[in-house]
Amino acid sequence: MAVKRGAGQAGAEDATPAGQAPQARRPLRRGQRGPSPDKTARRRDGIVRAAMAAFMEHGFADATMADVAQRAGVAKGTPYRYFPTKEALFEGVVQEVIGKALFGAGKETRLAGERVGAYLRRTLLPAMREIELAGRAAVARLVIAEGARFPALVEVYRREAYEPLLRRIEALGREAVAEGELRSDALVRFPHILVGPLWLGMLHNGLFRQAGVLDIGEMFAAELDLIFGPPPESPPTHVG
Amino acid sequence: MAVKRGAGQAGAEDATPAGQAPQARRPLRRGQRGPSPDKTARRRDGIVRAAMAAFMEHGFADATMADVAQRAGVAKGTPYRYFPTKEALFEGVVQEVIGKALFGAGKETRLAGERVGAYLRRTLLPAMREIELAGRAAVARLVIAEGARFPALVEVYRREAYEPLLRRIEALGREAVAEGELRSDALVRFPHILVGPLWLGMLHNGLFRQAGVLDIGEMFAAELDLIFGPPPESPPTHVG
Amino acid sequence: MAVKRGAGQAGAEDATPAGQAPQARRPLRRGQRGPSPDKTARRRDGIVRAAMAAFMEHGFADATMADVAQRAGVAKGTPYRYFPTKEALFEGVVQEVIGKALFGAGKETRLAGERVGAYLRRTLLPAMREIELAGRAAVARLVIAEGARFPALVEVYRREAYEPLLRRIEALGREAVAEGELRSDALVRFPHILVGPLWLGMLHNGLFRQAGVLDIGEMFAAELDLIFGPPPESPPTHVG
Amino acid sequence: MAVKRGAGQAGAEDATPAGQAPQARRPLRRGQRGPSPDKTARRRDGIVRAAMAAFMEHGFADATMADVAQRAGVAKGTPYRYFPTKEALFEGVVQEVIGKALFGAGKETRLAGERVGAYLRRTLLPAMREIELAGRAAVARLVIAEGARFPALVEVYRREAYEPLLRRIEALGREAVAEGELRSDALVRFPHILVGPLWLGMLHNGLFRQAGVLDIGEMFAAELDLIFGPPPESPPTHVG
């Protein structure tokens, strides 16, 4: 059923900007009225958490604000004190997760003499292994599912999470080619190739969980083996 | 007490071929009454097309049956003659596409002496290049987006479209390893690696179209180069 | 959902008057086209019967024309050839039953020297005993249930079925008083008293069937005993 | 994308007493928020009244929730806060009336030396006289008309209203026989005989009102005269 009756455009300048706790603007007063800032922050957090669960379970359109409120243990009107519309709440949820530095890779630099394959194994692989745990896969699935309704959010996601990783891989691919580690410039032209399996994995585990969970970490390790050759120390799963 | 009802103009005739009669394929009857089976089939098909467009544009929950009907040029109640509920209509849309043999690969066998990479370039690559045109990418995105609401449909999709391709790639990977074309068994353990970029491409073109369309065919070609080495005749996109 | 969109007022002068078979106005022609009048009459009858069943099962509003048609084994449009609207069909059903002389009583005159109680036992009691079988109770229940929607029909029912019986009883009550068989003029003033249990019985068997069927014939016999005293020959169900 | 929503005027306050809180009787809370329980109860009651009127006027199927809301002076969605479905609202209406102790008879015991006829004149007759006023006749008609759709409700009605009166009459009939007041055991075997005219009266006044209202009280008095003999003090409507 979607949002048909919102008061304003999502993300527009509403009284209470999405993503900020109401009390943010309230100067501390003596004779404190209402909940402590601490409690308020906790409440906002509980609402976001509840909303994430609700959206993931039902999708944006079918999740109800009443359900969110109930999961958060607050009254039906309370989430509106933190997010002016359902859309803003959704954005709050997604940005909460995007904000948590989507991928560690790109933050660390290659060690001296470290080959690209080794570097990826050291930095990106652990992130992959954790990707389900961190709820990032779930949010990615949410963005995919609801992207048509939230172009602005998609743009943020693309800019903050999707492109940086691709650019980083592109650069690494270029280095790998320059250093003779790769003969093909495929990763330079299509860094998507490296992360594609990751996305497939997230989707697989979102859609086809019942038919068996895909171990994204293991898959990524195998992919690195396939593209960069097996790691030198541990000659694991290869043939001949 | 009684309210007049205008008869209403018959919806504009659309002209789309193929399709099925409302309930089941109606056996030809003598003394044919009512619209020809042909026209009925056209109408059903027009509704499915309209629904696909509507679902792709708004998502399942936000697409309205009225919109579907209007796009199909029929009255609001007409889609219900062909699909008892909105959900059934959605399933009709997806199965329509699934039914159209998702990938050519697996239908053809490898030629004598043909290497696996070459075989994939010959069979799977063309399918990739057409994947957007055929609406398969769009349907895949729909299944991803609405999967939580349609577990049965997801299962069908998995069984009919997703798994067969993975199994085929797994088998090919095994052959490639046995024949020395690949040294890693990564594709045997995770055939997902090969199709991952394909899925990413579909999502990319669904979500980030505005930031640039990803050429899935080219990307897949590059991927084959990366994994299987460049094709012998045309030494194209590689370095040094 | 009732009839909201009928073309005209129920019972008004439509092309095909309710209650008449279509062929009624068609002069016999040689080279006969279409079904024989006989078959047509049978079809009309089948539709009425199907409608009666449907209305009794679901009530007027919830019975669907499609259901009626299916029960009658004809196409959805066919009933409209015999009855212009659903309301007309309903009226056709009721009048069909009303037409069948609701009660035998009143048709026969008292025998010479026959007391009123005996006369009622001889004439009305058998009608009571059959009232369920004849479907008259069912139609009475229908009229009760849907009366608000069919004032004209209620009026017919009242005039043709309800009042005649009351008038007859009133007259008999007067005779009974005059002849000393009854001391109270209650039946003269309220002939309803005599038929009230009958109505209750019909309702009981319509509503509370599951909790036990009420034997209307037996009840009426007991009522006659109570009011007129036990029949002389067989002193059955009384005390002392 | 977002459509503006007017806030709308709050519905006019109605002023009807008694009733229940939406879900269950809400225990008084400290720091009371929202409308007083009193106002909530009034609103619920107003909705029930409006629904009773609507159902009685149109029958269940043809009464619309919008009409109920309008009659109650509330918004279209408000009745749903009190009754989850139209059916539940109907049940609420019926139980509201059933709950009001259907008949005084059976609550009072016979006075010492009071004959059964006198007792019935003292207790049941006044209830009969009021039966239309209290809306009980209307509800009985509703139950009759819509019984097929509400078997559970019919059962409640039977258990709470119908059977108790029959059992009471049966017992009284037995006493009357034992005490020599009645010679026939008809009322013992068929207590329905005594209440039958009452039901007929309710139906008569529901269906045939236009042709003249039946005075149920007078009729019942006449019936008691007929069955138990005239009251000793006032030798009223009998024939010399």
Next chain:
DNA sequence: AATGAATGAGGATTCATTCAT
């Protein structure tokens, strides 16, 4: 700040009726 009763726009669905075949 929080509550939750009330609002009312919106949409899926039903089905009496029409009419081309």
Next chain:
DNA sequence: AATGAATGAATCCTCATTCAT
């Protein structure tokens, strides 16, 4: 005369949002 596909008005119900308390 019969058919049954198509029509579209009507209505139940949901739920995001508001606001008096």
